Amino acid sequence: MAGAVILALIAFLVLFGPLFWQVAINEIDFTARLKGPSWRHPFGTDDLGQDLFARMLYGGRISLAVGIAAMLIAVGVGTLVGAIAGISRGRVDAVLMWFTALFLSLPQLPLLLLMIYLFRDALKSIAGPEVGMFVLIVAVIGGFRWMPVARLVRAQFFSLREKEFVEAARALGATTTRTVTRHILPNSLGPVIVAGTIDVAAAIIAESTLSFLGLGFPPDIPTWGRILYDAKDYMDIATHWALFPGAAIFLTVLSITYIGDGLRDALDPRQVL
Amino acid sequence: MSRYLLKSLLYVIPSVIGISIVLFTVLALAPGDPFEELATNPAIPAEVRANLREKFGLDDPIALRYVRWFGAMVQGDWGFSFASRINVDTLILQRIPVTLFVIGSSLLLAFLVALPVGVLAATRPYSVFDQVASTLALMGFALPTFCTGLLLILVFSIYLDWLPFVYRADISATGWRWYWEHFRQAIMPVAVLGFFQGASWTRYVRSAVLDVIRLDYVTTARSKGLAERVVVVKHVVRNAMIPVVTLVGLQLPAIFGGAIVTEQIFRVPGIGSLLIAAILANDTPVIMAVTFVLSCLVILINLLTDILYGWLDPRISYR
Numbered sequence: 001m002a003g004a005v006i007l008a009l010i011a012f013l014v015l016f017g018p019l020f021w022q023v024a025i026n027e028i029d030f031t032a033r034l035k036g037p038s039w040r041h042p043f044g045t046d047d048l049g050q051d052l053f054a055r056m057l058y059g060g061r062i063s064l065a066v067g068i069a070a071m072l073i074a075v076g077v078g079t080l081v082g083a084i085a086g087i088s089r090g091r092v093d094a095v096l097m098w099f100t101a102l103f104l105s106l107p108q109l110p111l112l113l114l115m116i117y118l119f120r121d122a123l124k125s126i127a128g129p130e131v132g133m134f135v136l137i138v139a140v141i142g143g144f145r146w147m148p149v150a151r152l153v154r155a156q157f158f159s160l161r162e163k164e165f166v167e168a169a170r171a172l173g174a175t176t177t178r179t180v181t182r183h184i185l186p187n188s189l190g191p192v193i194v195a196g197t198i199d200v201a202a203a204i205i206a207e208s209t210l211s212f213l214g215l216g217f218p219p220d221i222p223t224w225g226r227i228l229y230d231a232k233d234y235m236d237i238a239t240h241w242a243l244f245p246g247a248a249i250f251l252t253v254l255s256i257t258y259i260g261d262g263l264r265d266a267l268d269p270r271q272v273l
Numbered sequence: 274m275s276r277y278l279l280k281s282l283l284y285v286i287p288s289v290i291g292i293s294i295v296l297f298t299v300l301a302l303a304p305g306d307p308f309e310e311l312a313t314n315p316a317i318p319a320e321v322r323a324n325l326r327e328k329f330g331l332d333d334p335i336a337l338r339y340v341r342w343f344g345a346m347v348q349g350d351w352g353f354s355f356a357s358r359i360n361v362d363t364l365i366l367q368r369i370p371v372t373l374f375v376i377g378s379s380l381l382l383a384f385l386v387a388l389p390v391g392v393l394a395a396t397r398p399y400s401v402f403d404q405v406a407s408t409l410a411l412m413g414f415a416l417p418t419f420c421t422g423l424l425l426i427l428v429f430s431i432y433l434d435w436l437p438f439v440y441r442a443d444i445s446a447t448g449w450r451w452y453w454e455h456f457r458q459a460i461m462p463v464a465v466l467g468f469f470q471g472a473s474w475t476r477y478v479r480s481a482v483l484d485v486i487r488l489d490y491v492t493t494a495r496s497k498g499l500a501e502r503v504v505v506v507k508h509v510v511r512n513a514m515i516p517v518v519t520l521v522g523l524q525l526p527a528i529f530g531g532a533i534v535t536e537q538i539f540r541v542p543g544i545g546s547l548l549i550a551a552i553l554a555n556d557t558p559v560i561m562a563v564t565f566v567l568s569c570l571v572i573l574i575n576l577l578t579d580i581l582y583g584w585l586d587p588r589i590s591y592r
Contacts, residue, residue: 102291104523105575107567109530110548114564115299117552205417209534212419213549228419232538235427242427246420254415261411 003258010252011064013057052241055222056248062223063204063252066138070203073142075196078149079185085150086157087180097154100147108144109209115140116215129218137216141206149195156188190267197260201253208249224249281579285572292568293346297339300561346565352558354551361562365544369566371440372543375462376532382467383474388510390471391478396505398483406475413472418531422465422538429461436461440541462539466531470524477520481513515586522578526571 085096116136123132160166161184169183210216211225219226224245231242345351351361390410394403413421429436437458485491486509494508495501533545540546544563551559 098291102288102295105288105526105571106292106295107526107529107564107571109527109533110564110567111295111299113533113548113552114296114560117555117560118299201415209417209419209530212534213537215549215552225419228423232423235423235431239427239431242423246423250416250420253417254412257411257415 003255003262006251007255007259010060010248010255013060015061052227052244055227056224056244058221059223059227059245060248060252062134062217062221063207063225063249066134066141066207067200067204067256069134069138070141070145070206071196071199073138074145074199074203075149075192076146077142078146078195079153079192081146082150082153083157083180083185086154086161087176087184093154096150100150103144104147106144108206112140112144112206112210113213113215116210130221133217133221137207137210138203141203145199145202149192149199152191152195153188156191157184160184160187194260194264194267197256197263201256201260204249204253204256277583278580281576281583284579285576288572288575289569290343292572293343293565294339296561296565296568297342301335301338346562351562351565354556354559361558364547364559365562365566368542368544368547371541372532372536372545375459375466375535375541375543376528378459379463379466379470380528382463383470386467386471387474387478391475392482392505392510392513394475395479395482395486403479407479410472410475410479413468414476416469418465418469418534419538421469422461422535425461425465426538440539458539462535462541465535465538466528469531470528473524474517474521477517478513481516482509484516485509485513511585515582518578518582518585522575522582525574525578529567529571 081096081100085093085100119136120133123136126132166179166183169179174182207216208223208225208228211223212229214229216225217223219230227245228242228249231245235242351365353359354361354364390406394400394406397403440458440462486505491504491509494504499508529545532543533548535541536543536545537549544566548560548563548567550556551563
């Protein structure tokens, strides 16, 4: 519950905060460089005198958007692969599961970095620096996180496929597509929701890791990871600069993880973890 | 057991091939041409470019290019670094021991933390110790490595000034002092990585022990009059480790991600920071080789997990 409240608060601030706090994220003010928190700048300022609170609100939007979009891709692909594997047994299942195992044993971050290195310029020229990078990051993060969902969905399909209600639907003459989409899939979504929640947290971490390595969004777009990356060279004189984005990432991820844990307890009473 | 070993070893081959196919596909799909620079250079006529393309086989069918590339990768012929002007294999060999040292000691630390804490928490479920440990584990799980790393630097290097925050490979001291300096500078990177892994391992150990400790054979062991310590250490932990090994094996590829970040924060001269430097310098041969090496390390770890699994649960290796 505490997790949901904190997350709702963060989401509210990030979504509606910019309506009330109308300071430009790129307003440079050299008279107020590296200032600590004050009434004019609640989170202080960075080395160019830009207001950190406004930048964090902006970055939060990106972080949450990346998290949710990547989760949707991961859950979508995972459900599709898992459903196909689960319903078609035999060779198709074996091939798909081999792919899943292969993707699971890939080192994610190095490959993420590799893909971003290879594709960033092309996408930037097609869709502009901001949108292009967003599409790339979301696609790559989502593309490396669908495997657990696929396994979950497949396992659910295996058990649900033999249940009486599915047999009844089949006996009534429902096609395979109809049985899958109307009867099996809705019943297999419980664990998928839990996995999806965890995926949002993982995607937020992945995005801020990329930004922290200086390889995420372009420098003029202040995501939380990017602010942290810029702040790490000034840690001894401007601690607040690193502390606020770090705390934001931590709180968001922690509350999402708590929500995921709560959902798992609510949806699956058997599991103790 | 030997048949099982052989089977796990044979499984490595399709994995290496699969990963190399993924890597090569990514490289081949990527836009951009290695001869782009030559194309914009007016001093080089078009025929020279075409000849070069032919010499390096860039116009061959993609399957042939893949086979050639894979052959070179396996033989350790990884090309020439554009940025540092030496062979990529020398460069990687220079960097890899530090990375393996940091990852190895952090895994050891994670193991030393997770096993006792997880077992203790599970033998006293919902006690104060259990709740503190679970909360800390969840926090360590949610705190990304770069946050913990910066936090540790802030506390131990800046406020307390106890530990250096730049990792140096060229320490001039000798004898005991050399070891001491190395130990001191390794504390923070190893702690960051170790606690990140240890946090999730603790959760796994706790839930696995909780599952096992209720089983009948544990009650039997207790009713035989065995000491509680013997029951837990000899009877419970070994069986509880089986699911833990699976989960840990699944999660281990993530440690390389953590290692890249940690090396970047503490400026550890390992292959993670080499990868980042190479990406920033557009040094494609190094990037490909490092990714390939990291992927092979992951496969190696998976192999070790399989072997450990067979040792822990003899039923698997006799099948």
